[in-house]
Structure formats: C-alpha cells, structure tokens
Amino acid sequence: MSQSSGLLLDVLSRMDEAATRLKLDWEIYKTLKSPRTSLTATFPIRMDDGSVEIFTGYRVLYNYARGPSKGGIRFHPDVRIGEVTALAALMMLKCAVAGVPFGGAKGGVTCDPTKMSMNELERLTRRYTYMILPLLGPEKDIPAPDVNTNEQTMAWMMDTYSMLAGYTVPGVVTGKPFELGGSRGRSYATGRGVAYVTSELLQRLNMSLKGATVAVQGFGKVGSNTARFLHQEGCKIVGVTDLSGGIYNENGIDIPSLIKHTNNEKYISGFDGGEFVADYKKANEKLIRSNVDILVPAALENQITEENASEINAKVIVEGANGPITNSADIILSKKGKTVVPDIVANAGGVIVSYFEWVQDVQAYLWTEDQVNQRLKEVITEAFLKVWNIAEKHGTDMRHAAYMEAVRKIVEVTRLRGIFP
Secondary structure, eight states, X not given: OOHHHHHHHHHHHHHHHHHHHHTOOHHXXXXXXXOSEEEEEEEEEEOTTSOEEEEEEEEEEEEOTTSSEEEEEEEETTOOHHHHHHHHHHHHHHHHHHTOSOEEEXXXXXXXXXXXXXXXXXXXXXXXXXXTGGGOBTTTEEXXXXXXXXXXXXXXXXXXXXXXXXXXXXXXXXXXXXGGTOOTTOTTHXXXXXXXXXXXXXXXXXXXSTTOEEEEEOOSHHHHHHHHHHHHTTOEEEEEEETTEEEEOTTOOOHHHHHHHHHHHSSSTTOOSSEEEOOHHHHHHHHHTOOOSEEEEOSSSSOBOTTTGGGOOOSEEEOOSXXXXXXXXXXXXXXXXXXXXXXXXXTTHHHHHHHHHHHHHHHTOOOOHHHHHHHHHHHHHHHHHHHHHHHHHHTOOHHHHHHHHHHHXXXXXXXXXXXXX
C-alpha cells in the first residue's frame, strides 16, 4: 500500500468512527466517503532547453456542501491522486472544525520544482491552471499555496484565470501577494495558529509556555513561523530539521538568526548554531526521539508511524503538517499517554486567514494586520476549546473529538440541503 493510499484510509476510518460514535444517519453520512469531483490532467511544457516534458496534475473537490471548496496546490515528485484526495478530505474537515464556510479541495502537479527554472515553473503553473479551469472560481473552488508553492505561484494562477475571464478576479485564489489583493498576515498564518493552539493547550495541561522545550520537524513556511512565534513566547527551540539535515542545541537555537540564514541560503545547513546532522533520515529520527515538551511535525504526512511512535518522548505533539501521524501510531501514542492536537485543529490558521482574504477580496475592503491576527486568534481558539470540551465530554482524545465535530457539521448541512434531485 502506498503512503498516499494509507493516509486516505486513515482519514476515512477516523470519519467512520466519528459517525458511529455520534450515531449519525448513515445514508447521509456515506455521501462524505468519496470525493464529489476528481480531475486528472496530463499536459506538455516546453522547457528552457527547447525539449518538451509531459506533466500530470490533479485537482480534487472532496465536498462543497458548506460552501466553495478550498485547498492548496503542491508541486512535489510524490504527488499522487490518493494523496491529493486524502488531503482534500482533511481540508473539508478542517474548514468544518474552524467554522469556515468552505468545503475541502486539494491539488498538485507531480514534478521536482527544485530542478526547474522560474520560467519553467511559470509555464507549468499557467498550463496547470488552464487544465483545471472548469473547476475554478471565487464561488466554486479557491486554491492556495502548499508544499513548494508560494505567493508568486498564486499570482500566476490569478493572472491566468483573470486573462481568460477578461477581467481581474482576485478572489479566485488566496495566499497571493498583498499588492494583488492578498491579506496581511496570510504568509505566516498557519505557524501563528499553531503557536496560538500550543499556548492554549499548555494552559490546560498546567505547563508553562515560557521555557518549554520544542522540536520542529520541517523548517518551511509552517515550521519556521511556528518556531518563530513560539520562540517569541519564550519557548526554547532545541531541534529543527529540513531536507538538508538537522540542527540541535540543548541551550536553544537562535531562531531569528536561523530564519535569516534560510532566507538567504534556503536550507538550515551551514548555520553555525548547534550540532548539525547532515543525513536527513538520521536527523529526523533523532528529532522525533527528542526528550522535549513539545514536538511539532511540520513537514509531510506519515512521519510518525507504528515503527517510531513508541520512541516518542515529547509530552505533547502539535501537528503543523497535514496527516503526519498514522492511525496505528495514534493508538501507540494514546497508550503512552501523549496529548496530540490534530492537524484539522492545529494548522487551521492558514485556511482561516485564507477565508479572511477571500472576504476582503469579495468586499474590496482590506483589513489591518492587527485585525487579521486578532480575528485569527479568536476563531482558532474557539475551535480548539470546542474540540477540547468534546474530548472531555466523550472521554476521548482530541483527534476523535475534532473528527466528531467536523463530521457532525457536514452531515447536518448535507441533511438540510437534501439529496439532489
């Protein structure tokens, strides 16, 4: 079984359990067990050397009962339809938990962007946008950045859609540059949200945020900003990894300096601020076993499995990435008494502020950065507390509680709308 297929099975299994616990109408619930729309497209791109390469892209709209579908676009060699479908389902659940009136979607192109020039990436992005055009629209499906995509990618997507529409449509994507209708605070919203949730969690566990030790797997947009905000709150970041390896310093890593380094050099390698392990696999193994208060997996899915879950020493795990812990690993962590804040709560800051961006675009009225951050804190804190209370009421962990809240909301909306025709 591929990792992407495993992630989808994990998500569906957790949804089934939530529906069973809540005794939901199975005839309505089963409409959530498969995506509404899946598009696979192959398309040619002329490379800088004049050759033509064929790429495969995907876009899955898992469910849009609660509003337009919403989800990121990733460029990665391992992108497959199973992975995209699972991540679209997670987006559906995440939006529901956060109370954001969106459905769930995800997209991607199987490619290695590290081996492509900016011109090649622009041609790839614009052609991919054209291929999924029938699905897109500010009232239909609204992409955002994900792994190996960014503000520039969204600018190209918005421009391509707008040129074909004949007028400027800023609301067709989120996570775009501020100058094109992007929102203040969007670029670091996911990491800020993870920090807000971590703070709320530690309060309820009677743990101090100041001085708490943290290990962060992945130092991209999510991981670096999570580390930055937790460092600002007085946490001691003692371990960080990315594709180049890992840095460890029991006295705490200078996170502002490391971020400055990665802004210039892209990767953490070469930073003189602790012990460096150059082997990516060994660096992650060491990080996952770190004896810390907080572990933040903020890389890709399926990082904590039944093979390494028993080696987790962290007191709490806050999922910055989507699907970093498998079902089998969850069981092991639960038996070990570990507290896990699931992805559909912990990293919802990105989609929450994407919703704010979409609202600003639709209204043609921009909010201040303070307004965005304050509203983000209010929304994600409310979602966390609701899930925490459900977990206590039903005597379950936070992941099961989050799935129960999300599935209940989506089933209720589906029941109210009815089955067409």
